[in-house]
Structures are given as C-alpha cells and as structure tokens.
Amino acid sequence: MIKTNRLFILLPVFAILFVAIAPLVSLVIFSVYEISTASGHARFEFVGSEAFRRVFTDPQFVQVTLRNLCYVLIVAFTQLVVGSAIGLWIASLVKSAQKPALLIGLVLIASPIAVSGLWRFLFAFDIGLFNTMIEGIGLDRIAWLSQAPLISNGSGSVSTLSGILSPGLLSAALTEIWLWSPFVAIFVYLRTKALPASVTESAKMDNLVFGQRFWGIILPHLGNILIVLLLIRIIETFRSFDILWSFFGSSKATAVLAIDAYATAQIEGDFSRASVISLVLIVTCFLTLLALSKALRFHQGAKSES
Amino acid sequence: MRALKHVSFFLFSIVWLMPLVLVFVASFLPSRDIENARFFEVNNLTMENFIEVFSRPDSTSFLLNSLVVSVIAAFVGTTLGLLGAWYYRLRNFSFTGFFGFIVGSRILPATSILLPLYIYFSIIGIGDSLIMLGIILGIFNLPIAMWLLHSQMRRLPREIFEESALDLRSDILELLWVGVPLVARPTIGVAMAIFLLAWNEYLVPLMLIGSSGNKTWSIFLGDFTTAYAVEWGPLFAAASIMISVPIILVGIAYMGYRSSQRRRGEI
Numbered sequence: 001m002i003k004t005n006r007l008f009i010l011l012p013v014f015a016i017l018f019v020a021i022a023p024l025v026s027l028v029i030f031s032v033y034e035i036s037t038a039s040g041h042a043r044f045e046f047v048g049s050e051a052f053r054r055v056f057t058d059p060q061f062v063q064v065t066l067r068n069l070c071y072v073l074i075v076a077f078t079q080l081v082v083g084s085a086i087g088l089w090i091a092s093l094v095k096s097a098q099k100p101a102l103l104i105g106l107v108l109i110a111s112p113i114a115v116s117g118l119w120r121f122l123f124a125f126d127i128g129l130f131n132t133m134i135e136g137i138g139l140d141r142i143a144w145l146s147q148a149p150l151i152s153n154g155s156g157s158v159s160t161l162s163g164i165l166s167p168g169l170l171s172a173a174l175t176e177i178w179l180w181s182p183f184v185a186i187f188v189y190l191r192t193k194a195l196p197a198s199v200t201e202s203a204k205m206d207n208l209v210f211g212q213r214f215w216g217i218i219l220p221h222l223g224n225i226l227i228v229l230l231l232i233r234i235i236e237t238f239r240s241f242d243i244l245w246s247f248f249g250s251s252k253a254t255a256v257l258a259i260d261a262y263a264t265a266q267i268e269g270d271f272s273r274a275s276v277i278s279l280v281l282i283v284t285c286f287l288t289l290l291a292l293s294k295a296l297r298f299h300q301g302a303k304s305e306s
Numbered sequence: 307m308r309a310l311k312h313v314s315f316f317l318f319s320i321v322w323l324m325p326l327v328l329v330f331v332a333s334f335l336p337s338r339d340i341e342n343a344r345f346f347e348v349n350n351l352t353m354e355n356f357i358e359v360f361s362r363p364d365s366t367s368f369l370l371n372s373l374v375v376s377v378i379a380a381f382v383g384t385t386l387g388l389l390g391a392w393y394y395r396l397r398n399f400s401f402t403g404f405f406g407f408i409v410g411s412r413i414l415p416a417t418s419i420l421l422p423l424y425i426y427f428s429i430i431g432i433g434d435s436l437i438m439l440g441i442i443l444g445i446f447n448l449p450i451a452m453w454l455l456h457s458q459m460r461r462l463p464r465e466i467f468e469e470s471a472l473d474l475r476s477d478i479l480e481l482l483w484v485g486v487p488l489v490a491r492p493t494i495g496v497a498m499a500i501f502l503l504a505w506n507e508y509l510v511p512l513m514l515i516g517s518s519g520n521k522t523w524s525i526f527l528g529d530f531t532t533a534y535a536v537e538w539g540p541l542f543a544a545a546s547i548m549i550s551v552p553i554i555l556v557g558i559a560y561m562g563y564r565s566s567q568r569r570r571g572e573i
Contacts (some may be wrong), residue, residue: 004381007394008390008396008477008481009388009390009393009394011386011389011390012386012387012389012390012408012448012452013390013407013408013443015386015448016408016411016445016448016449018406018445019419019423019442019445019446020411020414020419020445021411022422023418023420023421023422023423024414024418024419024422026422026425026426027418027421027422030421030422030425035425042425042429044424045313056472089311089315089318090315092311093311093312093315094308094312097312097315101315101319103319103323104319104323106323106326106553107322107323107325107326109502109506109549109552109553109556110326110506110549110552111505111506111508111524111545111548111549111552112506112508113506113508113524113527113548114329114506114524114527114544114545114546114548114549115325115329115545117329117527117530117531117536117541117542117545118325118328118329118332118542118545119325120536121340121536121538122325122328127340127341127342127343129328129345130345132343150446152466155468178322178325182322208423210464219341233503235412235413237414238415239417240415241416241417241508242508242509243511245509256371257415257417258415258416258417261418262417262509262513265421265424266513271421272422273424275421275422278415278417278418278421279418281415281417281418282414282418285413285415286413289413
C-alpha cells in the first residue's frame with residue numbers, strides 16, 4: 001500500500017498557509033515598512049511604528065472603526081431577527097406550500113454587486129422608485145443615500161460619534177439585510193422542521209398560544225443554531241465590501257475598515273497605513289466574536305444555573 | 307385565518323423578490339422608461355440595452371474570463387477540499403487541529419489577506435492572470451468545500467475503506483475509485499457552490515486584476531457608472547446576465563436531481 005495520505009492534508013494546508021496565513025504575517029511586517037512598488041521594483045524602508053502612530057491619532061479612523069462595529073451589529077442582528085421570523089413563518093405554512101415558499105432564498109444566489117446597482121436606483125433621490133412612491137402618497141422625498149450624519153450635534157460641525165451613522169449607511173444596511181436574511185430563514189426553517197412531532201402535538205393539545213410556544217419550545221430548540229447563524233453573519237458582514245463600495249465608492253463619510261484599507265492601498269498607495277488598518281479589521285473581528293461568544297456562554301451558564 | 311397566513315406570505319414573497327424581478331424587467335426597457343419608473347410599459351420592451359452591453363469592446367471576453375476563473379476556482383477548491391476531507395475520514399479525526407485551522411481561516415477578512423497578496427504579486431508580476439485569480443478564489447473557498455465534504459464523508463462506514471485498502475494499492479486510487487463515487491453528488495454540489503461564489507466575487511478581481519483585458523464580468527459592471535451619471539439600461543442588462551447564470555445553473559442542477567430521483571423510483 002502506498003501511503004500518500006500525508007500529501008492529502010499537506011496540499012490544503014499549504015494552500016491556506018499561502019493564501020491566508022503568510023499574508024497575515026506579512027501584514028505585520030508591512031505595517032512597519034514604507035513600501036513602494038513603482039515600476040515593478042519593490043522598495044522597503046523601515047519606519048517602525050510610524051504608520052501605527054498616524055492611524056491611531058487620526059480621529060477619522062476612530063470614526064471608521066466605530067462605524068464598522070455599528071454597521072456589523074445592526075446588519076447581523078436585524079438579519080437574525082428578520083430571517084428567523086421568515087423561517088418560522090414558512091414552517092407554519094401547510095406542507096405543500098413550504099417548498100415553494102423557500103424560493104425566497106433565490107436572492108442568495110444573486111451577485112451583491114449586481115443587485116446593489118438596482119438598490120441604488122430604488123434609493124435614488126430624483127428618479128428612485130421609493131421616492132416616486134412616497135411622492136405619490138403626498139409625502140416629501142427622502143435622501144436615502146445622503147452621507148450627512150444622521151444625528152447632528154447642533155453646532156454644524158461633525159463630531160466623532162455623530163458622524164458614524166448616515167441615512168446612506170442605513171440604506172446599505174437595508175440592502176444587506178434584504179440579501180442575506182433568507183440565509184438565516186432557510187436554516188431556521190430546517191431546524192424548526194426537526195422539532196419532534198410529539199412536542200408540537202402536545203403543545204397544540206395544551207392549547208398554548210404562539211407566544212408560549214415560541215418562548216417555551218421553539219426558542220430553546222433553536223438556541224444553538226441562532227448563535228451559530230449570528231456568528232456567521234457577523235463574520236460575513238465584517239468581510240462585506242461590494243454593496244458599500246457600489247453605493248459610495250471610497251467616500252470617507254460612509255467608509256468601514258475594509259473600504260478604508262482598500263482605498264488607502266489602491267488609491268492613496270499608502271501600503272503601511274493600509275496594513276495597519278487591515279490588522280485592526282482582523283483584531284476588531286476577532287474581539288467582537290470573542291466578546292459575543294463569551295456573553296452567550298455567560299448567558300447560557302446563568303440560564304442552566306437558574 | 308390559515309388562508310390569510312398563506313396569502314400574506316405569498317404577497318410578502320412577491321415584495322421580497324421584486325428587486326430581482328425589476329433587474330430583469332428593467333434590462334428590457336429603454337433608459338427613459340426606467341428613469342420615469344415606468345416598469346410595466348410592455349409595449350416598449352427592447353433589446354437595446356443588451357446590444358449596448360455587447361457593443362462595448364471586449365465585453366464577450368469579460369464574460370468568458372468570468373467563466374474561466376469560476377471553473378478553475380471550482381476545480382481547485384473541490385479537489386483540495388476532497389483531499390483534505392478524505393484524509394480526515396481515513397484518520398477518523400474530529401473537528402480539531404489542522405481541520406479547525408483550515409475552516410477557521412474563513413474568519414479572516416478578504417481585504418486584509420488580499421493586500422499582502424497584491425503587493426507580492428505586483429513585485430513578482432504574476433497578479434494579473436486569470437489562472438492565478440481562479441486558484442486564489444478556489445483556495446479562498448476551500449474552508450467551505452472542506453467543511454461540507456467532511457460532513458458527507460464522516461457518514462461513510464469505515465469498513466468500506468478497510469476492504470478497499472486491501473484491493474487497491476494506494477490512497478489516491480482509493481479516493482478516486484471508492485471515495486469520489488460515494489460522495490459524487492455532494493462533490494458536484496460543492497463544485498457548483500464554489501463556482502457561484504467565484505462568479506459573484508467582486509473584491510478579489512478588483513484588487514488583483516490590473517489590465518482591462520483580464521477584467522471579469524463583475525468588474526465590467528462598474529463601467530456603466532461614472533462620477534457624473536449612471537447608464538441604468540445597460541447596467542441592468544449586464545446585471546441581469548450576471549444574475550441569470552447562477553439561476554440557470556441551479557435550475558439545471560435541480561432538474562438533474564429530480565430526474566435522478568425519478569430514475570431511482572423515489573418519486
């Protein structure tokens with residue numbers, strides 16, 4: 001027997017090392033060098049913590065980081081709530097209607113960059129469908145894609161906190177929620193279907209109202225899958241780029257960390273600053289996941305104790 | 307009450323899917339009708355947007371580029387995923403160690419990983435290549451492929467491998483002749499999933515592809531938007547092509563699945 005199976009695992013591991021881990025290590029190195037790749041020749045000049053100093057003393061960067069966190073939490077939690085509601089709704093339909101209802105998941109195979117073009121049109125101020133409908137019922141048009149701060153501090157100047165959210169950012173969040181809520185819905189539906197028939201029958205015989213069934217039976221049954229789905233959506237929203245880029249390009253008023261890192265590298269050509277921003281993105285993503293899983297574990301521990 | 311629930315869900319689905327429908331409807335409307343929100347003027351249907359899209363220089367090759375890149379990504383991701391998942395089944399490993407390392411790498415944001423790759427490729431001069439782009443996209447989606455294939459292979463009984471190990475001379479032959487046929491359907495599903503993910507990918511080609519000749523269709527969509535105006539008609543035509551390919555692919559796969567079920571007498 002020729003034992004080649006070590007090669008089986010070495011190939012995928014080397015592939016991941018090459019495409020994920022080596023770049024990660026490189027980011028740390030690049031962050032302390034000034035890099036120029038003009039005319040195909042790379043020039044590295046050691047600058048130490050200069051890029052870190054520039055990034056962390058920039059008030060706009062703090063705003064971008066906070067905006068990214070807000071965006072991820074708003075999008076991921078809303079997707080979880082909306083997706084779960086749709087999933088439970090589908091599960092409550094008669095059996096013959098459930099499979100056709102899952103067609104709602106068709107939006108998942110649509111390219112984000114392709115559908116974001118249409119959403120930009122729907123949100124457009126002068127020709128957009130939403131404003132045409134709003135005007136049709138006698139209301140004023142809304143600047144859906146406005147990048148002006150949602151909360152003004154009254155003095156006319158934009159502070160770090162008031163500049164985080166804008167109507168445009170919320171419109172982009174709405175597009176993300178529309179695109180990915182069916183993902184949550186499908187998993188919640190499948191998990192609900194796995195609920196033993198005896199449990200649902202006895203709930204019916206006890207004449208439990210929906211609220212009692214939801215809090216007493218469905219939610220505890222869905223518990224773990226909801227946590228996994230929330231973590232998946234948080235990871236994927238940290239990675240998301242296409243919709244915000246398509247809506248606003250490199251605009252600083254709506255940029256999140258991924259957009260800021262890309263624009264700093266590709267448009268400004270500042271690779272060391274972009275490396276620091278990329279590192280912050282990874283750390284923020286890990287810390288958010290860590291904090292959330294700790295909080296959930298604490299909650300589960302407290303629940304089991306009670 | 308029950309009828310109301312069904313009717314309301316039907317209406318809700320129509321509203322939810324409406325943006326997708328509008329992309330297709332708008333792609334057949336003249337720009338002036340789109341700008342005046344006249345989406346249901348059936349008399350004005352036209353192919354002018356598609357003609358405009360395909361009259362742009364190299365537009366057909368952008369479509370081909372996307373297909374080539376997605377096929378390479380599907381092949382690379384599925385092959386590596388099969389190798390990794392098979393190894394873990396042979397060794398009967400659980401969800402730990404290298405497996406967790408490979409699947410966990412999916413957490414890393416793409417922008418962060420792409421930046422060093424972009425710098426390396428710029429230095430070496432290999433970034434602007436469709437083959438390299440396909441390989442990178444295949445590896446990016448390897449965690450998904452390995453996770454899905456591992457969950458399928460874990461269900462196979464170990465006795466199958468022990469018997470086949472006596473007959474076949476190598477692990478590679480065992481994988482090809484025993485493993486792959488047993489997980490053929492999930493493997494095709496995984497290949498299709500990676501194809502779709504690569505087809506829809508925007509950021510990776512945006513960062514790695516420099517020359518206009520190697521553009522993919524997703525990057526080409528950006529050509530219809532300038533700082534001053536958006537060409538809505540051609541943009542929707544190009545977007546509808548982008549969205550149709552995955553829908554057609556999923557439709558074909560579903561029909562294939564149904565006919566295989568019918569052949570085996572499951573329906």
